[in-house]
Amino acid sequence: MENQLYIFGIFILSGIFIGIIFDAFRIIRKNIKSSDLFTFIQDFTCSFLYGLVLLYCIFRFNNGEIRLYIFSGTGIGITLYLLIFSSIFRKIGCFIINILKQILRYILFFPFKFIFKLTRKILFKPISFFIINFGKSLSKIKIIFKKKNNNKENLTSKKDLI
Numbered sequence: 001m002e003n004q005l006y007i008f009g010i011f012i013l014s015g016i017f018i019g020i021i022f023d024a025f026r027i028i029r030k031n032i033k034s035s036d037l038f039t040f041i042q043d044f045t046c047s048f049l050y051g052l053v054l055l056y057c058i059f060r061f062n063n064g065e066i067r068l069y070i071f072s073g074t075g076i077g078i079t080l081y082l083l084i085f086s087s088i089f090r091k092i093g094c095f096i097i098n099i100l101k102q103i104l105r106y107i108l109f110f111p112f113k114f115i116f117k118l119t120r121k122i123l124f125k126p127i128s129f130f131i132i133n134f135g136k137s138l139s140k141i142k143i144i145f146k147k148k149n150n151n152k153e154n155l156t157s158k159k160d161l162i
Contacts, residue, residue: 007062008073014057015077016085021049022078023086027093031101 025046029039054074058064 004067004069008069010057010061011070011073012077012080014053015074015079016081017077018050018053018074019078019081019086020089021046021053023089023093027090027097030090031094031097 025042029042034042058066058070062070
């Protein structure tokens with residue numbers, strides 16, 4: 001009887017561990033958008049890990065014997081975890097993942113941002129300076145040509161009058 005209570009406690013702990021695995025996948029799914037195929041792969045991996053945990057505990061602690069108290073202990077462990085620890089674990093996990101996202105975003109995007117700004121200063125400033133000044137010069141040339149055309153029209157109109 002003492003051995004069975006010990007094994008029952010082990011399977012309550014394995015149920016808690018399965019709950020942690022479940023919440024880890026929930027946290028990943030909540031914070032990282034993924035396609036249906038990737039979601040399927042996550043579900044398959046999660047189920048595979050549940051099975052591995054149960055098989056390991058059954059063979060390691062119960063010599064491969066399957067008893068009803070194994071599954072009831074696992075169910076109680078999962079239920080206890082979900083009722084007591086799940087919300088805390090998910091909040092902490094989401095907080096950690098958001099911090100990691102910010103750090104990765106800074107680490108990954110900062111060099112590209114720096115290179116873009118440097119390239120813009122080196123290449124685009126002279127080009128934009130040239131285009132702006134070329135545009136101003138063109139507008140001045142247009143004004144000069146308009147004045148000359150207006151002068152010619154005025155001369156021709158005066159000749160017509162004479």
